Amino acid sequence: MRKYLIVFLWFFINCFLFGEMEYISPKEVKKLNYNVELTNTGVISINFNGENFIITSDYSLIGGWAKLEKDKNEGFKSIKVEKEKVYAETDTFKIEREIKKNAECIEVREKIKNKTNEILPIIIRHKTEIQNPKEHYLGGLRIYLKRATSSDSANPTTIIITEKIGMGLMPLDDVFRVHIQNFVAGNIYGIADNNFVLMPDKEYTMKFAIFLSEEPSYFSVINSIRRFLGSNFTIPGSFCFFTPRTKSYFKPKDAEELKQRFNTSILATSDMEPELMKTYFTNKNAYFISFSFNKSATGVEAQNRTYYSENPDILPFIKDIIKRIKDVYPNGKILPYFHCFIDTTKDAKEKYKDARILNPNGEQADYGDPIYPLFFPTLENSYGKVCEKQIDEYLDLFGADGIYWDEFEYSRAKYHYGQPHDGYSADIDPQTHKIIRLKSSVTLLTQPWRVKMVEKILNEKKKLLVINGNPHTETILKYKVPRFVETGSISNCTRAQLFTPIALGDHLTERSEKDAYRKMLEALDYGCVYYWYYYLIWPEYPTLTSYMFPITPIEINKGYIIGKERIITKVSGYFGWGDNSDAEVHYFDSEGREIKRETEKVKKDGKTYYKVVLGEYESCVIVRKEKK
Numbered sequence: 001m002r003k004y005l006i007v008f009l010w011f012f013i014n015c016f017l018f019g020e021m022e023y024i025s026p027k028e029v030k031k032l033n034y035n036v037e038l039t040n041t042g043v044i045s046i047n048f049n050g051e052n053f054i055i056t057s058d059y060s061l062i063g064g065w066a067k068l069e070k071d072k073n074e075g076f077k078s079i080k081v082e083k084e085k086v087y088a089e090t091d092t093f094k095i096e097r098e099i100k101k102n103a104e105c106i107e108v109r110e111k112i113k114n115k116t117n118e119i120l121p122i123i124i125r126h127k128t129e130i131q132n133p134k135e136h137y138l139g140g141l142r143i144y145l146k147r148a149t150s151s152d153s154a155n156p157t158t159i160i161i162t163e164k165i166g167m168g169l170m171p172l173d174d175v176f177r178v179h180i181q182n183f184v185a186g187n188i189y190g191i192a193d194n195n196f197v198l199m200p201d202k203e204y205t206m207k208f209a210i211f212l213s214e215e216p217s218y219f220s221v222i223n224s225i226r227r228f229l230g231s232n233f234t235i236p237g238s239f240c241f242f243t244p245r246t247k248s249y250f251k252p253k254d255a256e257e258l259k260q261r262f263n264t265s266i267l268a269t270s271d272m273e274p275e276l277m278k279t280y281f282t283n284k285n286a287y288f289i290s291f292s293f294n295k296s297a298t299g300v301e302a303q304n305r306t307y308y309s310e311n312p313d314i315l316p317f318i319k320d321i322i323k324r325i326k327d328v329y330p331n332g333k334i335l336p337y338f339h340c341f342i343d344t345t346k347d348a349k350e351k352y353k354d355a356r357i358l359n360p361n362g363e364q365a366d367y368g369d370p371i372y373p374l375f376f377p378t379l380e381n382s383y384g385k386v387c388e389k390q391i392d393e394y395l396d397l398f399g400a401d402g403i404y405w406d407e408f409e410y411s412r413a414k415y416h417y418g419q420p421h422d423g424y425s426a427d428i429d430p431q432t433h434k435i436i437r438l439k440s441s442v443t444l445l446t447q448p449w450r451v452k453m454v455e456k457i458l459n460e461k462k463k464l465l466v467i468n469g470n471p472h473t474e475t476i477l478k479y480k481v482p483r484f485v486e487t488g489s490i491s492n493c494t495r496a497q498l499f500t501p502i503a504l505g506d507h508l509t510e511r512s513e514k515d516a517y518r519k520m521l522e523a524l525d526y527g528c529v530y531y532w533y534y535y536l537i538w539p540e541y542p543t544l545t546s547y548m549f550p551i552t553p554i555e556i557n558k559g560y561i562i563g564k565e566r567i568i569t570k571v572s573g574y575f576g577w578g579d580n581s582d583a584e585v586h587y588f589d590s591e592g593r594e595i596k597r598e599t600e601k602v603k604k605d606g607k608t609y610y611k612v613v614l615g616e617y618e619s620c621v622i623v624r625k626e627k628k
Contacts, residue, residue, distance in 0.1 A: 023609055025578040026554045026562055027220075029227065031103040032212055042068040042079055042086040044099065046106065048212050049165045053128050055108075055210060059095070060123035060433040066090050092116050093198070104224040105211040107172070113203035120198045121428045121435045124176075126169065126208060127183075127190025128160075135161040136189060137218055138182040140494025149183045153409070153443070153472035154485070154495035156180040159221050160189050166213035166221040173207040174473040175424045178441045197426045197435065204424065207474075219527065219557045222497050226553070231499050233480040234552040237287020237333075238545045239466060239504075239531035244291050244321055246271045263512045264538040270321045278328040283513075283539040284532050285546045288466050288482070289325060290404035291535075292337030293318070303342040303372070305386045308393050318398050333464055335404040336394045340387050340450070341411035341442075342372050349373055355383035357442060358418040360427075365413035374413050376442055377449045378420070384449045391453060395461050402464025403457055408450065408483075409472045410442040420445070443472050454479050470499040484531050487519065493526030501526070501556050505533030513539035517592030520544045521619060524570045527556025543592035544568070547621035567622040574602055574609035575622055582625040585610055590617035 034048040044055040057068045059075075066075030068088070073079055080087040086097040092115055100107040114120040136143055137159040139150030156177050159168040169191045171177045179193040191208060198204060209228070213220040226232060247269045250258070255267055266272070268280055270291075281289065293307065293314070308314065322334050341357070349356065349364065357365040357374040365374045377384035394400050415425065422440040429436050457463050458479065467483040477499070484502035485495045493503050503523035510516050516537055520530040529548050551563035560569035567575050585599040600611040612620045 021573050021611070021613075023574040023576075023604060024560070024562075025576045025607070025609070027215070027223075028578075029103075032214065034106075034212055036099060036101060036106050038081055038084060038086055038097070038099065039070075040081055041070065041073050042081055042088060042097065043070055044106065044108065044210070046210065046212075049214055051162060051164055053130070053167065053210075055126055055128050055169075058123075058125040058127075059090075059093075060121070060428075061090060061092065062433050064433075092120055093122065102209075102228065104213070105209045105228055107207065107209045109205055109207050111203055111205045112198065114198035114201060117200045119200065119426075119435065119438075121426055121433060122196050122198065123192070123194050123428055123430070123433060124196060124206070125190055125192040127188050128167075128169075129187050130160055130162065130189060131187055133160045133162045133189075134216065135218065136184055137161075138184065140222075140497055141491060142218075143184060145184070146187075147185055149181050151181050152495060153177050153180055154470040155498055156182060156191070157221075157225065157498075158182040158184070158189050158191055159218055161216050161218060161221075164216060166211075166216050166218070168211040168213075168221040168225060169208065170211065170225060171206075171208045172474055173205065174444065174447070174475055175204065175441075176206050176208060177473055178443050179425065194428060194430070195425050195439075197424060197428075197438070199423055202423075219555075222527075223555050223557075225498055226556070229477055229498060230480075232553045233500075234550050235482050235500055235502065235529065237549045238285045239288040239290070239482070239484070239502075240281070240284045240286045241533060241535045242270070242289050242291040242325070243268060243535045244270050244293065244318070258536060261511060262536050262538065264536075264540075266538050268535050268538060270324065274324075274328045277324065280538065281325075281329040281332055283542050285542065285549070286329070286332055286532070287549065288335055288402075288404070288464070289329075289332045290335045290337055290466070291321070303339060303344045305343050305345055305348075305390055308390075308397070315397060322399060333401040335402045335464065335466055336398060336400050337406060338391065338394065338403050339406045339411070340377050340446070340453075341374050341407060342367055343375050343383070344371065344373075348375070352381070352383040352386075355381045356418075357413045357416045359413070360417045360437065360439075362417070365416075367412050374411060376416060376446050378446060379449050379452065380420075387449075388453060388456075391457065395457070395463055400463070402466070404466045404468075406468045408467045408469050409476075410446075414442060415439040416442055416445060447473060447475060451475065468504070470496050486533075487523065490519070490522045490526070493523055493528045496528055497526065497556065501528040501553060501561065502531055503528040504531045505537075507534040510534055510537055512537065513541065513543055514591050517543045517588070518617065520592075521570045521617060524559055524561065524568065524619070527558065527561050529561065529568065541593055543594075544588055544619055544621065546594070547586050547623055565624055567624075568619070569612060569622075570614065570619045572612055572614050574604070574611050576607055576609040577624065578607055580606075580608045582608075583610060583622045584625065585612070586621045586623065587614075588619045588621075590615070 046053045059066045088095045094113045096111040139152035140155040179195045181192040355375040377387045422444040427436040465481045484504045555562045559571035587597040602609045
């Protein structure tokens with residue numbers, strides 16, 4: 001009788017609480033059936049799935065505009081339209097526009113040439129008018145206002161969802177992506193560069209793309225962008241921070257307070273017992289392990305570039321920490337913390353005077369406190385050389401497995417108001433269209449140096465690299481390494497959706513493995529996996545990260561991520577890979593503990609699916625078995 005009651009209750013839950021569950025597997029990727037042409041006015045006309053979109057463009061002139069519009073042109077002295085090319089010219093610049101048809105997007109390339117012998121400012125806007133779409137997103141965030149902007153180079157998308165299709169606008173080249181402003185103004189949706197300048201008699205090719213999706217959803221557009229960018233590569237394993245602090249660092253009273261705050265009987269330290277250390281890393285399923293050197297732990301000021309040359313006696317201490325970890329957890333990869341923009345060396349402001357990041361008022365920028373001044377490394381300045389030396393020390397002297405690079409693209413100050421100039425950036429008056437002052441993108445200014453360092457780490461030294469922050473430029477996209485975003489606000493996960501979809505834990509709110517587990521579930525709402533943050537969180541048991549890696553994403557979506565090796569979900573459904581793959585299924589309860597539960601295998605259209613029914617705060621990982 002009890003057996004039949006359980007079966008009835010399970011049937012009731014499935015049918016009445018969860019309703020009709022969806023069959024979920026990777027979507028078939030195919031070449032879309034769309035038509036695109038350049039009209040006689042030079043605009044881009046797209047017919048797709050019964051809808052027509054016109055992409056118009058504006059280019060600022062001093063005191064006016066040059067416009068490519070649907071029915072007319074304005075401000076151009078000549079326009080010539082060929083089959084897939086447009087040639088347009090004003091008194092100050094020339095444009096050569098070319099479109100390229102791809103499977104899921106239209107790529108637009110515009111070579112812009114400055115005809116003058118002066119620095120030329122050009123505000124550029126590409127936009128489309130859509131009446132009453134269902135939804136629109138700027139920088140990955142759902143926008144309910146009819147006037148809004150976003151400037152997030154990690155997710156520089158304007159996405160519009162209608163009843164029939166999804167469409168996204170996105171810059172592709174380095175400069176446009178760094179300068180990006182995504183916007184909505186009434187029924188006008190677009191992308192803009194409000195900071196672009198060209199040097200005298202120079203030219204530059206700007207690129208943007210129009211992404212299309214037959215499925216009218218945000219994630220469908222995001223997944224088409226990910227495929228175009230080549231973002232679906234393998235994330236090999238989990239990540240956690242550790243500490244070089246020893247037991248003696250913590251005063252007894254402080255230690256007890258921390259244990260209570262983090263609901264643990266043990267504090268993680270670099271000299272804890274081997275079995276405890278092994279348990280710590282095992283329960284976090286750590287693959288990458290990072291720790292930093294700071295004054296409280298090592299007696300050396302944090303972010304001091306010369307700390308090793310000034311404190312060579314620290315080397316045995318660091319090597320001992322690495323050995324302790326390797327002895328108990330040999331598969332862990334040790335990545336010392338590195339940051340290239342802050343330097344706390346006593347005489348840094350004078351020593352690296354030519355590398356100071358300057359605010360518009362001429363004062364040096366800092367990280368919110370003058371004791372943390374900001375600098376920019378380049379291939380030419382001495383600061384770049386001393387930062388490179390520090391990387392060499394980590395890899396050669398310390399014997400680390402790689403580098404964890406914090407705030408890779410820039411730190412706090414996005415622009416530098418001084419020399420040298422990046423050749424493309426300025427504050428431009430939105431009314432007169434004249435240059436207010438030149439400035440340099442820290443991302444563009446330091447990119448050649450950062451590329452050299454990445455090449456050194458990955459290719460010359462054959463080491464590993466994990467980065468905080470997703471790519472801001474096309475140039476950096478080619479380096480396929482794990483990159484995460486911080487989640488003091490969980491919506492920051494939108495910044496991870498175009499590359500490695502990894503959310504770092506929230507050090508502000510997480511105090512236990514249960515807190516961390518709940519954050520893992522929140523990250524899944526954005527299609528993201530999870531990396532551990534606060535080293536003081538001591539998981540008493542393995543949780544969802546135990547089965548999260550390795551993963552090679554195929555699709556990300558709200559509440560789940562489909563990878564080649566596994567599917568991770570917090571939502572119910574019939575999940576599979578669109579074939580007959582065998583798999584083992586792991587369930588986790590609302591506390592993040594693994595629980596035993598039977599899973600029904602279902603056949604539909606000759607394909608295998610796994611029936612996953614989840615309650616509130618429950619989750620599941622379906623691990624694909626390798627074919628023998």
